[in-house]
Amino acid sequence: MKLFLIAILVLSSCASKKVIKIEAPVVEQKKITKVETKNYVVRPGELVFISFSDLREGNNGKLLCKGKSIPYYRGQNGLEAFVAETYFSKLKGYHCIFKVGKKEHLVAHIEVKDKSFPSERLRVAKKKIFPPKKALIRIRKEQKFLNKNYRSSPKYPLFVKAFKKPLDSFVTSIYGSKRLYNNKKQSQHLGTDYRAAVGTPIYSANSGKVVVGRDLYYTGNTVTLDHGLSIFTIYGHMSKLNVVEGDYVPKGALIGWAGATGRVTGPHLHWGVKVYGNWIEGDSLVDATSWLGE
Numbered sequence: 048m049k050l051f052l053i054a055i056l057v058l059s060s061c062a063s064k065k066v067i068k069i070e071a072p073v074v075e076q077k078k079i080t081k082v083e084t085k086n087y088v089v090r091p092g093e094l095v096f097i098s099f100s101d102l103r104e105g106n107n108g109k110l111l112c113k114g115k116s117i118p119y120y121r122g123q124n125g126l127e128a129f130v131a132e133t134y135f136s137k138l139k140g141y142h143c144i145f146k147v148g149k150k151e152h153l154v155a156h157i158e159v160k161d162k163s164f165p166s167e168r169l170r171v172a173k174k175k176i177f178p179p180k181k182a183l184i185r186i187r188k189e190q191k192f193l194n195k196n197y198r199s200s201p202k203y204p205l206f207v208k209a210f211k212k213p214l215d216s217f218v219t220s221i222y223g224s225k226r227l228y229n230n231k232k233q234s235q236h237l238g239t240d241y242r243a244a245v246g247t248p249i250y251s252a253n254s255g256k257v258v259v260g261r262d263l264y265y266t267g268n269t270v271t272l273d274h275g276l277s278i279f280t281i282y283g284h285m286s287k288l289n290v291v292e293g294d295y296v297p298k299g300a301l302i303g304w305a306g307a308t309g310r311v312t313g314p315h316l317h318w319g320v321k322v323y324g325n326w327i328e329g330d331s332l333v334d335a336t337s338w339l340g341e
């Protein structure tokens with residue numbers, strides 16, 4: 048709808064009264080309507096929980112953050128969503144817009160603050176950095192299988208409680224550490240490593256569906272749980288698994304036992320959290336859901 052503003056200026060003088068009509072330039076009406084815009088702060092590799100007014104027409108809406116469609120659902124705070132900030136963030140703030148038909152509601156402003164990550168130097172066998180040729184076929188096949196699972200998460204949460212760390216143990220490598228292998232190859236460790244002896248029981252961080260329960264080249268015996276909303280938790284290097292693909296598990300279920308399978312230097316549990324394509328710090332998922340309670 049076009050908006051015409053007609054301003055009428057009444058100029059008066061001692062001698063005569065003049066009425067001048069000034070027509071303002073045609074202004075396109077702003078499509079963004081402010082509906083309780085809330086402010087949030089997030090850091091690289093973190094997750095932030097957002098909520099906004101439950102617009103009646105919300106069922107067919109689209110939540111767009113940085114122009115990307117984010118899964119949302121109807122919860123106890125209205126419409127709710129988890130917004131992930133990539134580890135490789137450009138540290139630029141952005142808006143989340145809820146779009147219903149042609150109407151756009153500005154629901155969140157997200158400020159991105161900087162975060163520093165430590166560096167680690169590692170010495171490992173050459174073949175562990177650069178996988179042998181025959182392993183590449185296997186790795187590619189496994190990646191295809193994993194990607195297929197990452198694309199098919201339900202658009203609603205499969206959990207009702209807060210996430211919990213899978214193990215209460217010493218962290219040997221924190222999320223985000225920059226790793227330099229043999230002074231040659233640089234990478235980032237986008238998960239959390241917990242010290243765990245072979246055979247230590249590992250429990251699910253929350254309820255969800257087992258989408259991966261098999262041996263993989265890098266992470267060895269691995270369990271991946273789909274929690275809905277494209278939120279996944281990954282448990283790597285286990286000695287033995289206690290679940291099969293297709294199972295639904297409750298929170299705190301025994302999913303396997305720690306080990307040293309896959310590309311490792313010793314036994315530990317690698318815990319990864321993936322939220323629509325972004326590897327996120329596990330603690331951040333625990334914090335973002337803490338309001339749901341144990």
Ligand SMILES: [Zn+2]
Nearest residue numbers: 238239240317
């Ligand atoms: Zn790890």
